Amino acid sequence: HEDSTSQVWLGLDAGELVTVHLDGLDADSFGDYVLSIDLEPDPCPMPSDIGSSVPDQVGGMLEPGPGEMAGSCGGAGNEVFVQWTAPAAGSYVFDTIGSTFDTVLHVRDAGCFDELACDDDGVQSQSLVEVALAAGQTIVLVLDSFGIDESGSYVLNIAAA
Numbered sequence: 001h002e003d004s005t006s007q008v009w010l011g012l013d014a015g016e017l018v019t020v021h022l023d024g025l026d027a028d029s030f031g032d033y034v035l036s037i038d039l040e041p042d043p044c045p046m047p048s049d050i051g052s053s054v055p056d057q058v059g060g061m062l063e064p065g066p067g068e069m070a071g072s073c074g075g076a077g078n079e080v081f082v083q084w085t086a087p088a089a090g091s092y093v094f095d096t097i098g099s100t101f102d103t104v105l106h107v108r109d110a111g112c113f114d115e116l117a118c119d120d121d122g123v124q125s126q127s128l129v130e131v132a133l134a135a136g137q138t139i140v141l142v143l144d145s146f147g148i149d150e151s152g153s154y155v156l157n158i159a160a161a
Helices: none
Strands: 058-062 079-085 090-095 101-108 117-118 128-133 139-146 154-159
Touching: 058 079, 079 154, 090 101, 101 128, 117 128, 139 154
Parallel strands: none
Antiparallel strands: 058 154, 079 139, 090 128, 090 154, 101 117, 101 139
């Protein structure tokens, strides 16, 4: 059985021009084709914008329940999505030290499509990641719980490395 379909997912900005090239597997490939273009919703629910302060600390409560997005290192429970912008080029440390439950922290690009870093239990049951960022680069920090029954108060710390 030969599968002759292909699929590509792209995060695009409004008005961005894209050229799509369709090609066969080899020189003997020919025939009709169907090109489908679908708009997928942004994978990040509206993150809270906390600006670009360093150092900074954000806190709140996380309710139990299933999550919308897991990181490559885990995270099955509910999440908090926070948008932050690097004030200058450099390495930054993000951690959840002080949270009252088992956290998972993943850092994503502004559209949430690409994961830049992920950690579960870097500091006991808390998470710690270090990421190099460009000046003005916006990221989304996803503070996740390890399991769907995890809940409690969370602390997200931001510091220059």
